[in-house]
Amino acid sequence: MIAKWLIGLLVFLSVVNAENLVRDFELYKLNEGDKRAPTLLLMGGIHGDEPGAYYSSDLFLRHYKITKGSVWVVPVVNPHGMFANMRGVYGDMNRKFAALSSNDPDYATIMRIKELLAQPEIDISLHLHDGSGYWRSHYVNALLNPHRWGNCSVVDQPVLEGVKYGELEGFVTQMVADINQHILAPIHAYHVHNTDTKAKSDQEQLKALTFYSLSIRKPALTNEASKELDLHTRVYYHLLAIESLMGQLGIGFERDFELTPKNVSQILSPSILQMKIEERISLPLVDLRPQLTHFPLPKNVSLKNLTIQSQSRILGLVNQSKGAVELKYGYKTLSTLYPDWIEFDNDLESVKVIIDGVRKVVPVGSIIEVKESIEFEPIADHRVNVIGYVKPNDTSERPNETGVTIYKKDFIPRFSLDKNGQIYRAEIYKDKAFSAMLTISFAPIPVYSSTFINVAYQPAPHSPLAKKLALAVNENDKIHALPKSQTPPSPLRESNHKASQETKKPNVSKAQTRDSVVAYVKSQKGVNVRLSPSTQSAIVGKLAMGAKVEIVSNEGKWSKIKAPQGYVISQALIETPPKATNASPLLHSPLDSDAKSVTLESPSVGKDTPVSNLSKPANDSVKDSQKRDYKVNARVIVNVANVRLAPSQESASIAKAPLGREMEILSIEGEWAHIYYVFQGSNGERVIDGYIAKRLLKGF
CATH class of the missing domain: 2.30.30.40 (SH3 Domains)
Known part of the structure; x- marks a missing residue:
């Protein structure tokens, strides 16, 4: 039995090598060049049998926007391993960074990764994995022990000395705290896992990507989700980790869904996806039949070189045995195609079609939604073959079904693209060459509606960052609790200080930012101090009129300040203390769009006031x-x-x-x-x- 397994493996590997299935990874740069926050490199799928990792990075590309800083994303580092659902088709790709022969099939990929990590724009990287069981620092049982890797955030060492963002353990400690605020069961609890790679001379980890990154002085972190969890729960935890790190780095972002396991499950479904092949064929991925016969594909073109467009970056066509082709969404096979390998003709650009009695010009490769009937107008030098429809009394080998009104009842359901008999295809040919396909759907095609909403990062209570913010709030309290001799001019009392001659926003030059500049809150309504320069960001403190602040720098319409550390709208500040007044508060003005109103309460009110x-x-x-x-x-x-x-x-x-x-x-x-x-x-x-x-x- 073992011998048969080995023979099968050798046959498979020989086929793989013969077909040269190595596929290059793709890199996508979100909000490239924004220097207001660091650039994060996000990578998933270096192990092809860890779908939580690459589905997470793919979903991130589809459903997130970066508004401050930049995120570079490699959705799947090892696409050939992903499609084969193997850790590595040519061995473990994540053990090839210390030394590698140039004859290794993964050599070019490893060199590209090394070049990418060395890019000066990249400040820090996060790598996603799925691990077995649940990591614990001590042995609990076979599922929870130090030899498991699931549900932990990993570093090779606590600190990368002398490097910006080198506080590795600090990042993952906060990440773990943030994730644990949202775990679905106690056993899912995340832990910080410091492998102490160099000190322990861990021979396996010394060969890995993250340790290589540290060796070239680039901070690198890892997040692991447990293979004991279903796919959408793994993705849920990975996204929590990504959001935590972005929040810690000050990277601003939006997403178009509420982050819950249920919503993650819904947007992972292929039913909301479509794919276009060579810009000639569009295929909605709604309940596809397990087998599609006589599917046109271009001959003499390697499957890995086909042009495929989709919302998802982990779709592909992969050779199967006996000439079949698998349509893959990550490791999942959506359908098996039995292709007609044919010459593609790219001259035709559009087709005239009568849809439910209305004449339209439709680009080739379109998906057409039809209620009752469809008719293709004649096309010079071309014929239309509507798959699933038989023209009465037509016995020709190459049917041309233009000029005929076709109703849904005229279609034979077993020829539909989907299991429900709602979606069909019309293929257009020029002589023997394939020109295009139009997809006909008698049911609405699911379309994901995107409305992006800014997400304000909130660190977990009692976490290191939350404590830091609490100290900032307390520091703000101290400003208002100074002795009278040190108290900034208050709008509640008369004072003899000089009034400002003008109310312009502080002008902080680059030279001034080195030592900071003093300013005062001019708004009678006070002003919010926010975690980042956005009105959607978390409020970390509030300052009243007359409060003294130190401006560290200007970022657009925002000023970064000390004590409490954060951002305030520049137009709420003035260079000299404002005039005191006992008049009623001013109406909220556009200049103070981030200000909250203040209430004047009796000085005598306190703990013991009846x-x-x-x-x-x-x-x-x-x-x-x-x-x-x-x-x-x-x-x-x-x-x-x-x-x-x-x-x-x-x-x-x-x-x-x-x-x-x-x-x-x-x-x-x-x-x-x-x-x-x-x-x-x-x-x-x-x-x-x-x-x-x-x-x-x-x-x-």
Whole structure:
């Protein structure tokens, strides 16, 4: 039995080598040249039997847009391994980076990868894999142990010294924390796996792509999804990892779906895909029949060199035994074609067709949706053969079915392209040469509707980055809690400081950015501090009118500031302290499009203030109707309610709201209320924007 298996393998390899199935990988550059954030190289499918990896990178190309920085994507490094569903047709491609003979069939591919990694534009790379079981640092059972690779984020060493973005373990630690916020079962929990490749002299890992990348001083990370999981769950976890890394790097992105396992499963379906072959044939991939006979393909053209266009980059045609050709979507066979190898003629560009009584000019290679009937008008020097229709009394070997109105009932269902008898083909020939195919569908062809939405990265509570942001918020609190001698001019009190002579946005030159520039918030409504320069980005703090900031640099209409670290709209800032005023707040203006309104509360309100005193704040000469330009719709009903950075009991507490504290509820998220108010105390004001458990509030 073993001997037969070996003989079969040798026969297969000889066929593979004879056909030279090595296929070059493709590289796609998203938002190339944007230097506002790093360039990430994303690679999937160096192992052909790890579909979670290459379906993830393919889906990323189809459903994501990069708005800041750049992402270069190789959807599948090893396409011939993918189509064969083998780890490597010519051996493990991921063990060929230390040394390789020039006679190895993968040699050219390995050299291209090395050249790609060395590109100066690339700052860091992420490599996707599927591993067996679930990695754990110690032995639990046969499925969870140190020899498994599933569901972990991997580095070869903690730090790549002296290199930007060289904090390798820091990146994957945050990645693991972010993924674990969304796991579907406890066993799926991700862990940081440091292979310590060089120190342990791990002979296998020393030959791998990621270690080679480190050897040329390029940071490289790996994310593994478990082979115990179904495909869409693997892809779901890989996408979470990609989004985490992009968020950490400050790469801005949009996607056209909500990231859930169910949605991932739907967009992985081939039914929303189409493919075009040589620009002459269009084929919707909706419930294709397992076998399609007499399918025209160009003779004397290698399958790997055919021009195939599709939304997906992992579609292809692959030789099978006995002359058959498999239509592959990754490792999956969608249909087996039994081709007619024929000369292709490319002269014909369009065809006149009457569709449901309406005459139209249709480009060749089109998909035509028909309700009742179709008729092809005569074409000079060409004939039309509608597959599945037999013209009455026509016995010719080369039928020409132009000038005939054909109804759906006239088609023979067993000749349809799909299993449901809804989709047919009309082939056009010039003498013996094939000119084009038009696809006729009596049912709507599924089309994925894309609406891209900006995604604001939110680090997991208690993760390293979340703690850093919490410190930034606390630093913001300190600004407003300085001694009076250090407190910036406040709009709530009269002061003797000089008024600004003009209200232009700070002009920060390149020379100035080295040591930073001081500015002040001029907007009476205050201004949000955001994680990245976008109104869709996460809010990491808020500054009131008069708050002093240090500008590090200008990025378009945004200013990057210190303490709290983040971005504010430049037009909300001024070079000198603004005039103090006790007038009612100004209306929201376009210049302050990122500003939130502020509420003036009594300096006496605090933890120990009785609820009865809240209706008439002491020492406050401004009427409530003047001072508050946001809606009060809730108050605290316990002695103290923690205000948290994120809607989680585990999230950092950023403030404590006392009994009776009034606030606005911006939204309800499960058991949490997103709240907003401004506390004005004797040491200054604090903008409070966070989350309180619903059960601690009343009135909404």
